[in-house]
Amino acid sequence: MTKYDVIVIGGGAAGLSGALALVRSRRSVLVVDDGTPRNAPAEGVHNFLTRDGTPPGEIYALGRDEVVGYGGEVAEGTVTTARRDEDGFTVELADGTTYRSRRLLVTTGLTDVLPDVPGLAERWGKDVIHCPYCHGWEVRDQAIGVLATSPMALHQVQLFRQLSDDVTLFLHTAPEPTDEQWEELAARGISVVQGKVEQIEVSDDRITGVRLEGGKVIPRQALAIQTTVRARAGFLADLGLVPTLIENNGIEIGTAVQVDAMGATEVPGVFAAGNVTNPMAQVMPSAAAGLMAGAGINFDLITEETRLARSRAGSGRAE
Template sequence: MTAHSHRSPAAAGDAQRRYDVAVVGGGAAGLGGALALTRARRSVLVIDSGAPRNAPADGVHVYPGHEGTPPAQLLATARAEVTGYGGEITTGTVVAAGRRGPGGFRLVLDGGAVVEAARLLVTTGLVDELPPVPGLAERWGRDVLHCPYCHGWEVRDTPIGVLATGPLAVHQALLWRQWSEDVTLFRHTAPEFGDEEYEKLAARGVSVVDGEVTGLEVTGDRLTGVRLAGGRTVPRRALATATRLTARADFLDGLGLKPAEQEVGGQVIGTAIPADPTGATAVPGVWAAGNVTSPTEQVVGSAAAGVRAGAAINADLIAEETGRAVAARRAAGAPPAAADTGAGTGAGEF
């Protein structure tokens, strides 16, 4: 079934729009899945809140063919590709999701619009919950950073700070050391490190500063230092920090699908919707892809996960449609189909 309409979802009380697949979330994962599905001639609606996680970043990195592309430009191009194949995109936030009979789902958007779909692909991503240090949020994605593979090159060879938030802090500092010889680990409120950890840091020339971080020093529009509780300021050009990665998935409560805590190296890093390698969740008919199910995935991986999920959803729909066709054929009294040898049909000819 090909989607050519670009109407908005029906408002409450109007005739409800029905789709093969509703994609909740319009980032790289959602648009990757939508592209695979629209090219498979499925009717697809992408519901996007318009608040991408990477909006503050100057560019998308480690994405072959798109290195340094501004996030908004990458999304605009992908949106045009999806609508070019007949997909629909609407701005909105899904506030509730439930079953529609035995074979579909009903979504309610903020504002009251209602959407029905045979399958759901959830690609709503996550929210970065920053440590409660004044000034971090204002500099987030600019010179307060989280991923060295995303931002390390841009701050290479500059004084970099790492704000400790848990057991992974030493690993994080050693990782950032690859991009600069001047790395300082601020222990902040983290527990005391062990002797082996201090030895590793010393061996790599990473200095450790005790004391709680209370704010940032900014000159003009640029980070220049990290301020400690005692009043001391340590000059830094960038500050790396881990965030709590919380899945945007509250609307799935009505389907009994809840995020699970994610742990790395003994530290809970956030929550995610459990899913298998194809993106299938514990709820039949619901797939998930991107950061909502894989919190540490980068943009290129999220796009690939969306495509995999889209292909899996299409295969699932084909299996269901084939089952209905077989049942209808049998109900019509058609005899069992004999094997076709291809004789006289031109089979095998070019």
């Protein structure tokens, strides 16, 4: 079985950027990707300098070509297990295929858990959105709704108010705003609808409104939501690496794998980058984190190789 210097698990921006840094350092690299990036439903990637609006699949195809052009390899598949062997790691795919490597770079991203409202999932990444920086320009000046499931929606609604004069906050399951928050919403001209949302109305492949319990429909053209995120890292359990809970002011954001500035996890030899470590990262910061992790892995390997070379050569000092 071929043993690679590094197996990169996940072929999005972080994984391909890390792989590129490694192959350009003459490392043998295998990228294993299951073809389900988080941003697959989006028409284009935004805030990516020189590539704004480019479809995600096109960016990743270009990235794979660059990695392969330097001698890297790419395999399709889903990693189900990663375990340590005598001098590195073995990863197993869903189809039973196994690969070995000296180091692992985990860039599998995350899963968005949507509020349980009929109609949301079908429009996710289209006119049901979460990030004003990723999708806000595309819904500018439209009738935008913000579905609140936590106090974080009070921050989110102000961001979308920057993009449209017609913004409505649906309190849904979020707690009642404070007096100060009510004043802020009123000052910005943000409408507030109390009561639970029953479903999203869709016609001609577009959102047309938000239906409340009781039947009233509030016309809307786009809906912003705050998802809960889950790191796609269950296959790391055999290595003892478990994602940790992330909170913001006591509000659960989701889970993520903890890393240092160079992407190293608490498990020696295992690095991670991108959304699996930072749910807020867009494509550019994810790519940057992948680059840093690739550099961290390369130096980690150099340190090991230098130690082994010195051990074989002895002290090297002249008598």
